[in-house]
Amino acid sequence: MSAISAPSSSPAPRATAAPRGRLRGPERVVVTQHRWALWVMGVLPVLAVVSLVGAWLWTEHVGDAFAATGCSVVHTTPDCGDTVNAYLDRRLWMREVLHWSGLLMTALPAFVGVFIAGPVIARELESGTYKLAWAQSVTPARWLAAKLAVPTVVTLASVSVLSAVCAWAQGRADSAHQGQVWHERTVYGSMGTVPVGYALCMLALGALVGLVLRRTLTSMVVTAIGYGALVAAFNSVRDNLWPSLTDTFAQGSDHLFPDGAIYIETGWLTDSGRRLPHSACLEWNPGFKQCLTEKNIDLRYIDYHPASHFWPLQLVETGILLALAALAVALAFRVLRRSHG
Amino acid sequence: MTGAAIEATGLGMKYRGRSRGWALRDCSFRLPAGRVCALVGPNGAGKSTLLALTAGFLRPSEGAVRVLGTTPGQARARVAFVAQDKPLYPQLTVATTLWAGAELNPATWDQDTAERIAGELPRDAAVRDLSGGQRTRLALALALGKRPELLLLDEPMADLDPLARHQLMGALMAEAAEHATTIVMSSHLLTELEGVCDYLLLVDGGRVRLGGETEDILAAHTLLTGPVRDTAPHTVVESRAAGRLQTALVRRQGPVDTAVWEATEPSLEELLLAHLRSPEAPALLTPSASAVEEVAAA
Numbered sequence: 010m011s012a013i014s015a016p017s018s019s020p021a022p023r024a025t026a027a028p029r030g031r032l033r034g035p036e037r038v039v040v041t042q043h044r045w046a047l048w049v050m051g052v053l054p055v056l057a058v059v060s061l062v063g064a065w066l067w068t069e070h071v072g073d074a075f076a077a078t079g080c081s082v083v084h085t086t087p088d089c090g091d092t093v094n095a096y097l098d099r100r101l102w103m104r105e106v107l108h109w110s111g112l113l114m115t116a117l118p119a120f121v122g123v124f125i126a127g128p129v130i131a132r133e134l135e136s137g138t139y140k141l142a143w144a145q146s147v148t149p150a151r152w153l154a155a156k157l158a159v160p161t162v163v164t165l166a167s168v169s170v171l172s173a174v175c176a177w178a179q180g181r182a183d184s185a186h187q188g189q190v191w192h193e194r195t196v197y198g199s200m201g202t203v204p205v206g207y208a209l210c211m212l213a214l215g216a217l218v219g220l221v222l223r224r225t226l227t228s229m230v231v232t233a234i235g236y237g238a239l240v241a242a243f244n245s246v247r248d249n250l251w252p253s254l255t256d257t258f259a260q261g262s263d264h265l266f267p268d269g270a271i272y273i274e275t276g277w278l279t280d281s282g283r284r285l286p287h288s289a290c291l292e293w294n295p296g297f298k299q300c301l302t303e304k305n306i307d308l309r310y311i312d313y314h315p316a317s318h319f320w321p322l323q324l325v326e327t328g329i330l331l332a333l334a335a336l337a338v339a340l341a342f343r344v345l346r347r348s349h350g
Numbered sequence: 351m352t353g354a355a356i357e358a359t360g361l362g363m364k365y366r367g368r369s370r371g372w373a374l375r376d377c378s379f380r381l382p383a384g385r386v387c388a389l390v391g392p393n394g395a396g397k398s399t400l401l402a403l404t405a406g407f408l409r410p411s412e413g414a415v416r417v418l419g420t421t422p423g424q425a426r427a428r429v430a431f432v433a434q435d436k437p438l439y440p441q442l443t444v445a446t447t448l449w450a451g452a453e454l455n456p457a458t459w460d461q462d463t464a465e466r467i468a469g470e471l472p473r474d475a476a477v478r479d480l481s482g483g484q485r486t487r488l489a490l491a492l493a494l495g496k497r498p499e500l501l502l503l504d505e506p507m508a509d510l511d512p513l514a515r516h517q518l519m520g521a522l523m524a525e526a527a528e529h530a531t532t533i534v535m536s537s538h539l540l541t542e543l544e545g546v547c548d549y550l551l552l553v554d555g556g557r558v559r560l561g562g563e564t565e566d567i568l569a570a571h572t573l574l575t576g577p578v579r580d581t582a583p584h585t586v587v588e589s590r591a592a593g594r595l596q597t598a599l600v601r602r603q604g605p606v607d608t609a610v611w612e613a614t615e616p617s618l619e620e621l622l623l624a625h626l627r628s629p630e631a632p633a634l635l636t637p638s639a640s641a642v643e644e645v646a647a648a
Contacts, residue, residue, distance in 0.1 A: 145454035146427035
């Protein structure tokens with residue numbers, strides 16, 4: 010109770026420390042300023058939980074009802090036609106729901122970044138309202154810290170819940186054998202730690218862009234383009250983020266590709282262990298056998314990530330994203346300090 | 351050396367990415383605490399830059415400014431600044447804006463003062479719906495609610511009608527007198543400030559050209575009228591001849607030969623206009639306005 014100041018009838022300044030355990034001044038003002046956007050970010054996970062759980066309950070209800078009819082998808086009979094159709098439609102619909110929710114999840118970091126870059130940072134600099142905060146007892150660095158802290162907390166909470174909900178829905182789909190494979194962009198990018206990594210990275214990059222460009226619309230566009238570039242860059246390097254596994258097998262023998270693995274590359278291995286591209290000798294060429302012996306090709310290899318690499322890949326990617334975020338935040342504070350002291 | 355509200359030494363500011371050159375150059379002056387200072391000069395003279403540097407919004411390109419005996423950053427909690435565009439959050443209401451003032455100035459905020467200056471502003475009106483004059487009133491309420499030791503106002507009264515201007519200026523002066531607040535008010539309209547300011551800083555072309563007590567500066571100058579002839583030993587600020595008669599504004603160096611010249615004290619407006627029309631006239635800083643050189647005392 011140390012925060013309570015003695016009541017005073019004199020017009021002396023009411024010097025009160027912020028009560029412990031509650032938001033402090035600049036953060037409270039940021040919350041008030043952006044309460045609508047923060048409210049949306051808070052409501053989003055609730056909506057996602059309700060709609061995804063609802064969709065699953067409905068789908069399973071249809072499945073149970075279908076099982077009770079005694080009809081079968083494989084050995085269907087003429088009078089079962091409509092029932093089977095309705096059941097398959099529902100399963101297809103659920104697949105669509107999962108696909109679209111995954112797609113929305115992968116787009117979410119772009120919205121976070123664009124929001125920070127434009128309305129939160131650049132608009133203040135463009136319209137001059139930053140001067141209101143700085144003219145109070147708030148340093149520019151403190152102002153930026155509050156501007157970053159509030160969205161970070163809300164984003165972290167919101168995206169974590171959303172990611173968990175997506176993982177749950179995907180897990181249910183997997184157990185019903187109607188899920189998508191783990192390495193598909195809408196699956197991989199919508200669950201685990203990667204969505205959180207992207208959201209925080211975009212938050213930091215958005216802040217940096219807004220601080221440097223100081224124009225609302227330009228900052229928003231540049232941040233959106235930046236997200237596209239970031240995603241494209243990670244898509245092209247992701248396979249190398251964790252050492253892949255290699256299987257070798259004799260040409261002509263059947264190779265059993267592990268269940269759920271993602272194929273990366275295949276080619277030939279010479280007897281000295283050198284790798285040759287698959288195109289070095291093509292099976293459908295007439296001189297195929299001769300080609301193999303000429304080039305001393307012994308075995309065929311295949312590089313792949315098994316399903317168990319989901320978490321290592323996720324964690325490495327998230328780690329890089331968080332490092333990028335930290336770098337962007339450090340740069341943002343530097344930019345601020347250099348021009349504004 | 352006690353009681354300097356602002357002390358600038360060799361202060362200069364050059365904006366990056368602008369080809370205009372120096373917005374402020376080689377500024378050295380001192381403003382004693384407790385004064386109400388008029389910061390005058392034409393548009394683009396560097397007034398806003400000087401205020402922004404003092405408020406710690408910009409980092410100077412060269413030189414330094416000390417505010418209330420420390421750096422602008424350290425003095426932030428003791429300085430209030432109302433920028434020319436009266437920045438306010440448009441989506442907040444009047445009441446929320448005052449609440450934000452209390453949140454952002456936890457150590458010094460005085461709600462009563464803020465409420466008094468805000469006057470009859472509708473508390474639940476959004477800032478974006480306020481008129482220019484109402485916005486000025488709210489911005490001043492925010493600044494005075496902070497209970498600053500130094501109040502920097504950039505073109506504060508431009509949006510106000512004469513009645514509101516008179517009323518707010520009165521409230522401002524009452525606060526200043528009660529708490530011995532130092533006030534710096536910039537304006538390109540001298541009439542807005544004459545009569546309330548006891549100190550003067552004339553900034554022109556990025557330099558301080560006049561600085562000191564208004565009375566002392568006025569007293570240092572004389573308007574001479576007489577025949578066309580050399581005004582030596584006095585320093586001429588501006589001299590105009592009409593026929594065989596000459597009018598010259600001079601800085602006196604010794605007694606005026608009243609046998610030759612008719613000597614009168616110029617009005618403040620005459621004095622400022624003469625300086626603005628004569629950019630080559632030497633600068634004048636009274637002793638209290640002269641920055642103390644950093645002499646090695648030891």
